[in-house]
Amino acid sequence: MMPIYCDQAATSFPKPKAVVEAISSFLTNTSGSPGRSAHRYAIEAGRAVFEARETIAVFFNCPSSEQVIFTANVTESLNLVLLGLLQPGDHVVTTSMEHNSVMRPLQYLRESRNVDFTVVSCDDQGQLDPEDIRRVLRSETRFVVVNHASNVTGTILPIEAVGEIKGDAFFLVDTAQSAGVIPIDMQEAGIDFLAFTGHKSLLGPTGIGGLCLSKDIRLNPLKRGGTGSRSESWAHPDFLPDRYESGTPNTLGIAGLDAGIRFIREQGIERIRDHELQLIRQMMEGLGGIRGVKIYGPQAADEKTAIVSLNIEGKSPSEVCLTLDRKYGIMTRGGLQCAPIAHKTIGTFPDGTVRLSLGYFNTMEEVDQVIRAIDEISRR
């Protein structure tokens, strides 16, 4: 039994060879501390970090590479923005398809800083009407926060339309599920803060993420410490990118992420998306004919990322996931996928769904095997 990895929305696997080589080469050849010395290994590490920023800036059309900030993951990026800017009395508008990485910081800020927020309801496919956002904007609305693609249903939300109607509020977009598979031009989409993670469709390793800033909007940093700059002073530097990055960075992760994005650029993001669309169309078609299988979210493949969220009548998601793994070697994720509000929106709270998520390295043969397995399970 060949294992079949269908948990790409959690983290992508396998990684491109170039990513593995970039990390391995770093560990083998030049593992200096970037920006901390002027010896050649430190410079090599510094260059790796610098070049990765340049790659990312071009990839998302961020105006300048120092406006690319590295974090551990998209959760840290979202926390940096929300905790770093919101003040008592501020208001935030968000959607009912968000992940806990947005909802929990907002709930914390509501309780601790008297920040108010409004959740705009999406329909039962997870789709957002941007007009519903416009209706709840207030003069004190500081942020509109939107998940570009749902980690539960894959639904792609219309960020360009939201960018047009958000008014004076800052626009924060969570691209955890979309970056690397759907082209994003942050200036075109009117995004002020683009939060990304490196280990999903950007094909890098875990432990690396980041934030792209449209301009130098001053946030209160989450941490302060050594930056390799202004070492004589106890005052933390206020310039980018050092303002938000202290301590030795995840150079290995950064080098791997750079290689991941270069791989995407070489392959072509359209080609990657096309492949995933083919997989998901076949999967939807195959599963659609199985009695007792209910698929949630958009039925049209091009309205979503490569995710199929489903339930089998009379069976719990955890039971199905376990059988898929143990009997068929098919790895999926069951339950709420850290997004209870999205499950409330699509009507699957509190049990959740079985989430099959595919990626560039999945094959049509694997899709056929998954369909056969789900069919067998549904008959039991």
Next chain:
Amino acid sequence: MSTNRPDEHVLPFVDLSTIAKNMKRAGQPTVNREPDKLSSYSNTQLIFIFDSIHYVLKAEKALKKEDIPCELIPVPREISSDCGMALAIDESAGGVARERLAEHHLEFSIFRKAGKGYFKAPV
């Protein structure tokens, strides 16, 4: 962006080659990744100082793209106690380097090695 650097002071003279020798003695190789266009230090040097390594590398990339010779060096102790890096540029290329870096919206301060020390030079 303030630079917080010593200003207009005559600082004790230290030859860059002495710094290099001392670094070698300490087992720390000097930066010599590219062919060393400035290694002789025969002409007057301008030392371009930036806020962060990010800008140093951005400046280096911008200058190299236009074949303007420059070299990454540790920030001389006489200029700052920072642990960072600076760009050494031959004075003859100083004018064109200033223009290119300004075009890239890079902010920097410049020190000129002359006689017995480093002088802050106009940007």
